[in-house]
Amino acid sequence: MTEASAKRRGRRPAGEDTREAMLTAAxxxxxxxxxxxxxxxxxxxxAGVDAAMVNHWFGGKQGLFAQAVLQLPFDPVQLFGQVFEQGPVEELGERIVRTFLTRWDESGGGAFAALIRSVAGHEQVATALRTLFLENIFTRLADRVSxxxxxxxxxxxxxxxxxxxxVRYVAKFEPMVSADREEIVxxxxxxxxxxxxxxIGHG
Incomplete structure (x- = not known):
């Protein structure tokens, strides 16, 4: 086996560990x-891998972005059920804020930051943002309670x-970044x- 072929073989995907390393880096x-x-x-x-691995696992940069960023750290349908069904309507705002902060904090805010930083230059991200917050969550909530x-x-x-x-995860304004979750809620x-x-006034 030549040195070059050995090197190429060493860069072949090792499995889920390689995939996860690329997702984390992305x-x-x-x-x-x-x-x-x-x-x-x-x-x-x-990620410590050959650039060809991005194509191998994700079909390119756009596919990697979809996997790394658009697959956010919660299921919108599940989140809707959680905030709507687990308490009275009068406490809905409190449950929404606490749920979002908890999910984002647990992931370090990274997925949200990537989504927001990319939204201006990538229509797929803008669509994902609208679908996530408007269609899957807030329009459905408003339809139930407004x-x-x-x-x-x-x-x-x-x-x-x-x-x-x-403010908390992208611009990182203090004291919002270090504020206690319940204080923000x-x-x-x-x-x-x-x-x-x-x-909310009259239209």
Missing amino acids: RELFGELGYEGATVRAIAQR VDRLPFRASLCAAQVVGMGM AAVAPTLQRYLTGD
């Missing part, structure tokens, strides 16, 4: 640089939650509750 770099800034070569280098202006209420809720994530939940069930 989440980090997409989070740091956005979709356009994160190159396949840089992702592979951080009495008027459902699309506007859903958009207000999405803006509140996305903005909260932006107490401050933000009443606004979200008003967007869903309270007075």
